């Protein structure tokens with residue numbers, strides 16, 4: 612399957628809009644990871660075979676169930692970084708999803724098993740550990756809807772196609788969100804160990 616039709620351009624000219632681009636870009640990245648991890652693709656395929664018995668073409672709703680933060684008062688983050696009321700804090704979800712201190716030694720592996728408990732059920736991961744939809748009272752209202760849309764698309768595509776990468780097509784994340792923060796990049800950015808980046 613040719614992935615060129617999937618939008619992988621995540622730069623500043625492509626703002627992520629709730630409800631459309633967010634789900635679209637999630638699917639783009641997901642298929643990129645599936646294409647790089649054929650074992651994961653086999654596992655998804657296997658589950659579709661077992662659970663849906665070939666009904667993937669007729670899924671309507673499968674039986675499945677920019678974040679700018681400003682401190683309210685001066686504070687010290689767990690990294691030791693001092694912040695005052697005017698500090699804009701941006702959480703890098705991409706980085707958080709790949710940190711050893713958050714996900715363990717195999718943090719760079721695309722492992723579906725991370726999300727399953729020993730009996731094969733869904734393993735609860737706290738929103739503060741996986742904040743793609745943010746956490747707390749202002750978290751994403753479309754989270755469940757997005758999961759439903761994403762699962763339907765993955766089930767339909769993985770069931771019928773084998774995904775592979777277009778050779779020589781570079782896939783890189785871009786921190787386009789910076790451009791939207793008060794008209795320019797922040798004065799200081801810190802990684803999770805508190806180093807200025």
Ligand code: HEM
Pocket residue numbers: 629630631633634637677678679742743744745748749750751752753754756757
């Ligand atoms: C993969 C898809 C999606 C992702 C990753 C995502 C992520 C997020 C995040 C991180 C926030 C918090 C923004 C903030 O704190 O400033 C948010 C808020 C929101 N999202 Fe989503 N979203 C997705 C899809 C959707 C969909 C499909 C809808 C609607 C159908 C939606 C509606 C909203 C709304 C209304 C808010 C504002 C909630 C509030 O401020 O109380 N999102 N989303």
